[in-house]
Amino acid sequence: MSYENILLEKENKLAVVTINRPQSLNALNAKTIQEISSAMDELNADESCRVIIITGSGEKSFVAGADIKEFSDFGQEKAEELARNGHNTLFNKIENTSKPVIAAVNGFALGGGLELAMACHIRYASENARLGLPEVTLGLIPGYGGTQRLPKLVGKGIANEMIFSAKMIPALKAKEIGLVNEVYPIEELLTKTKELANTIANNSPMAISKAIQAVNLSDTEKGFESEIKYFGELFEMNDKKEGVAAFLEKRKPNF
Incomplete structure (x- = not known):
């Protein structure tokens, strides 16, 4: 464009x-x-x-x-x-x-x-x-x-x-x-x-996206519950699997 x-x-x-x-x-x-x-x-x-x-x-x-x-x-x-x-x-x-x-x-x-x-x-x-x-x-x-x-x-x-x-x-x-x-x-x-x-x-785009959402709710009543929810959701995503595997294998993650 x-x-x-x-x-x-x-x-x-x-x-x-x-x-x-x-x-x-x-x-x-x-x-x-x-x-x-x-x-x-x-x-x-x-x-x-x-x-x-x-x-x-x-x-x-x-x-x-x-x-x-x-x-x-x-x-x-x-x-x-x-x-x-x-x-x-x-x-x-x-x-x-x-x-x-x-x-x-x-x-x-x-x-x-x-x-x-x-x-x-x-x-x-x-x-x-x-x-x-x-x-x-x-x-x-x-x-x-x-x-x-x-x-x-x-x-x-x-x-x-x-x-x-x-x-x-x-x-x-x-x-x-x-x-x-x-x-x-x-x-x-x-x-x-x-x-x-x-x-x-170089960091996880999925995690950063959830972090943006959580931080934007930090001054609301939904802040803590949202953090818990997003934290849990990330456990089902590929970035978390790659990040943990890279840590255990002592290499840099490939997000």
Whole structure:
């Protein structure tokens, strides 16, 4: 499938989705959201792809936010539809996909850009990255999951401070509060992200898929029961048989 606003590259067991709108600092408009969603569908159907990386083109911006021009004249009904469609089309899809998604945050990750990064399972950032949710400066609140995912990552107090103040924070501060996992020089970011992705790709895709489901339920009443259920289900799957056999035979598993 061909895309206009994103680049899709496949490399062994990895795929890199690059948001490619440098003229607007990779801002998310409706077409870009749909294209990323379509790429996710394509990669989820590709059995050779084990891990997905999402990043932005250039060194200035991961995603500088949503494209405000698209919704500047919306009323309540259309605004709610915009947010709901965003959740269903992309952000929830990323969070609940069966394959790990890593955000390589290169530069600005603001508003919808930070929300996109937070929907991913893991976040690496470049040293020049700046992260924030500036929506209240527009008389709005985050609409693509920012008020829900940020508190789970950094706690309610820090989330409130970031949302209420609309301040950007640097990458090292983001790591300190647990918003990103690691910080690297911009020229090393994608290489380091691919190193992690390759490590993950060598592990059991069946187990990782169940782990994603279990972790996503960790703050619900179903969390512990789901872990028990998925743990049991894996005992009937080939990956568990191969993993245990490899351990007993003192060799690397071939998943």
